[in-house]
Amino acid sequence: MIDMSEPELEDLEIDLVLEALQRRYGYDFRHYARATLKRRLEKRCQAAGLPHLSNMLPVLLRDKEFVDLLLRDMSVVVTEMFRDPDFFKMLRCKVVPQLRTWPYLKVWHAGCATGEELYSMAILLTEEGLYERTRFYATDFNSQALATAREGIYPLDRVEKFARNYRQSGGMASFSDYSLARYRSVMLKPQLRERVTFATHNLVTDGVFGDMNLIVCRNVLIYFDKILQNRVLELFRDSLCHLGFLCLGNKETLEFSSVAKDFEVIDREQRIYRKR
């Protein structure tokens, strides 16, 4: 028998679970960052009352409901509307003037999860008078998350934060102008998704999404290993039009990536880049 520490044994269990997900369902998480992936798998394992990660295997292979839960755990990152208000401020000041020079705009929210950032952008471009010339593409590999994004309904207790972020981001109106309160939730006004195409797209396995003027993919790359980060960044480069913009999360960077030379830095702190 090969001598293994408990973490090494758990690592083997994770390999088996990922292999099963890939071969049985076609979802490939093998290039996700391990530490967070492990926490998520363990959480699902505990919720199901299973003692070890490998106990998930029989359920995983045969129970579609369990797999759906697991896929939700793996994809849904709960973010806020106007998370990092300074980013949206910078977008207004450094990117919007350039967007105005294009007669027609295509904006891709890659890994949009439940849609908070998509609606933030729709509001921003409405206020800048650019909404009518924009087509939005909101994609995620998880169709349940995408369904939530399409509905645009969020729990009421999150709205206070949304509204505060909106004000700090340089919002020109009142957040309530864009939403309708209903019981214990708010719904973003339907106009904000009129020009949005929601589509299933997997950054790990799917291809180029053509000729975008702006790609927003914030706090998605931090969940990937370096190999997958480079693949996705190359996919973004190839999906952008000449001089198109790429926006990453506050702690994500193009530096040291395979596409570093293909972009210029528009704002280092807010991680806004432009294709050369």
Add this chain to the structure above:
Amino acid sequence: MQTNQRPIRAIVMGVSAGGLHALQQILPHLPADFSLPVMVVQHRAADSHGFLAELLNARCAIEVREANMNEVLRGGVVYLAPADYHLLVENAETLALSIDPPVHYSRPAIDVLFESAADIFCDQLVAVVLTGANSDGSQGARCVKALGGRVIVQDPASAEVDTMPAATLSAVSVDHILSLEEIGPYLAGLHGSSHEPASS
């Protein structure tokens, strides 16, 4: 004392209320050429920017900075979890970040850092729990102990807020209880050594 101890490879620290003062007492003890990487979770407001890292960096010989994506682990650097991100050890060379839900209402959470670090460094890890007003860190400390690592707790009597060190003390049997003044010199003594620093 064990004689077959493997050398320490990393230090993790968790601190909450009262942290600014505590970190300013501890980190200046570490020399610029300190051989180990130090990862720190300090609970703070989601929008608190990079002020804390700048302030500590200006006052310490050792480099202090916020961790970015793919941050490579090096000795002689203190990696601070960015506000509103969890900080994790991905492997022996790299750190990782996530915006997964808060743990104990905290993001960054101490448990998340400690548990991931324990997985990678096992018995070659030292975890330090400092002043704070909640119980974050106690589960992580249990994990560190279970994998053979060393846990140091700030003496609750010397802590600005004693809830967090007390919670860890009641969760695990720790290796050392040290006053705030003793922690810096203790960590500095781990510098490249495979043995417990001599107790003064």
